[in-house]
Amino acid sequence: MLGTAQLKTLLIDELPRMRRFAYSLTGNKPDADDLVQSLVEKLLRKGIKKDIPAVPWFLKVCKNLWIDEARASQSRLKLAQSSAQEPTITKELGPENDQMAQILKAMEQLGDEQRQLVGLVIVEGFSYAEAAHTLDIPVGTVMSRVARARTKLAQLLAEH
Amino acid sequence: MLSEQDHQLISASLDGELAPEQEMAFKHRLLQEPALNKQYQAIKAMGQDLKNTFADIASTPVPQSLSSLLEDDIQVENEQKATQNNQWRFLALAASVAAIGLLSFFGLQNTSDNQVSIALTKALNTQPAMQVMQLDSNNQFIVLQSFRHNDGRVCREYQISDTNNQSHAIACKKNQQWQLEVTQSSVVAEQAHHVTASGEEVKTIEQYLKGAVKGEFLTSDDEMVQIKRNWQ
Structure with a gap:
């Protein structure tokens, strides 16, 4: 296992990337930082093997935590709705201008896997092979899903 | 109207995933097909907008609860980055002096x-x-x-x-x-x-x-x- 000091150094190096990726998944900054907080806590608690490529592993764990959190949120929302209470969502959204707001809105229209691929390939510059490895899907699937995500985003943004 | 294959070509080209021969053929198509080129430029620009949007999280300070997990190391890191920035400034200055003779x-x-x-x-x-x-x-x-x-x-x-x-x-x-x-x-x-x-x-x-x-x-x-x- 990687030593704690080494792991912390890696996490510091990759903190900007992890925040960007988390933001691409959650669509708002406070949730993104909450997600990265959970990620860092988990990685420090569980550690990481020396022979594992660190960055893809960080983002894979990040993606899994986001899926878990999204499921939990869905359950909480259903519970709130079933008890006939208005959901009180007071999250501070982060877009600083109209274009960013439109991009975040368009991203919401993508499926989870498309959003993950946009984050990995378009925002973070992962190769298709790296993205395929990170998400456990075939390279050909990455290629077609990234293309479809781009086309859909372009259409959505053109409508505004 | 572009085909799905054309959209995949645009996407793969922007991601640097085409083989050299495919890339060459695609770039020549771009020169000859205005509709393809227009979509390519639009998708390329959108990619930059996406990067800018999500990079904007860097303008928000790292929450205290998160930074405290890594606090000591962040301080060291910032000092290292300041040193690196000074080195880059020196190299940029050296390059600009040499470029006078270009x-x-x-x-x-x-x-x-x-x-x-x-x-x-x-x-x-x-x-x-x-x-x-x-x-x-x-x-x-x-x-x-x-x-x-x-x-x-x-x-x-x-x-x-x-x-x-x-x-x-x-x-x-x-x-x-x-x-x-x-x-x-x-x-x-x-x-x-x-x-x-x-x-x-x-x-x-x-x-x-x-x-x-x-x-x-x-x-x-x-x-x-x-x-x-x-x-x-």
């Missing part, structure tokens, strides 16, 4: 107009691929693609054209000068509305590329990094 190579390309020569050097240094620009009142310039040569140099394949002629060439940068590697001139067909290349011309350039390209062509992101570094 000479144009354009005379090698059968052009006597020194004004164009200087403009071409500037265009090669600053122009992203697949964007047409006017070099002067007569000449149009476009970079088709950029790549790293087997010997480590960065190189750019480009075309220059006026209403009657076009030159298709590859130049590589060495010792802060663009050096012409291979060039072919041809007459542009009268009915053509934009730059086109003859089959023979492409073959010669392709032969050069096959022997010279190391691994992959540069992606648009790689190009932007090189442009910022002045291709050093």
Whole structure:
């Protein structure tokens, strides 16, 4: 296992990337930082093997935590709705201008896997092979899903 | 209306995932198909907008609860980054001093107009691929693609054209000068509305590329990094 000091150094190096990726998944900054907080806590608690490529592993764990959190949120929302209470969502959204707001809105229209691929390939510059490895899907699937995500985003943004 | 395959080609090209031969064929299609080129430019611009949007989280301070997990290390890291920034500033200054002696190579390309020569050097240094620009009142310039040569140099394949002629060439940068590697001139067909290349011309350039390209062509992101570094 990687030593704690080494792991912390890696996490510091990759903190900007992890925040960007988390933001691409959650669509708002406070949730993104909450997600990265959970990620860092988990990685420090569980550690990481020396022979594992660190960055893809960080983002894979990040993606899994986001899926878990999204499921939990869905359950909480259903519970709130079933008890006939208005959901009180007071999250501070982060877009600083109209274009960013439109991009975040368009991203919401993508499926989870498309959003993950946009984050990995378009925002973070992962190769298709790296993205395929990170998400456990075939390279050909990455290629077609990234293309479809781009086309859909372009259409959505053109409508505004 | 573009096909799904065209959308995949655009996407794979932007991600640097096409094989050199596929990339070459695709770039030539871009020159000949305005609708494809328009979509390519739109998708490319959108990619940059996406990056800018999510990079904006850096403008928000790291929450205390998160930074406290890594607090001591962040302080050390910031000090290291400050040192690195000072080193980069020094290197940038050194490069700018050396660039004063930069000479144009354009005379090698059968052009006597020194004004164009200087403009071409500037265009090669600053122009992203697949964007047409006017070099002067007569000449149009476009970079088709950029790549790293087997010997480590960065190189750019480009075309220059006026209403009657076009030159298709590859130049590589060495010792802060663009050096012409291979060039072919041809007459542009009268009915053509934009730059086109003859089959023979492409073959010669392709032969050069096959022997010279190391691994992959540069992606648009790689190009932007090189442009910022002045291709050093």
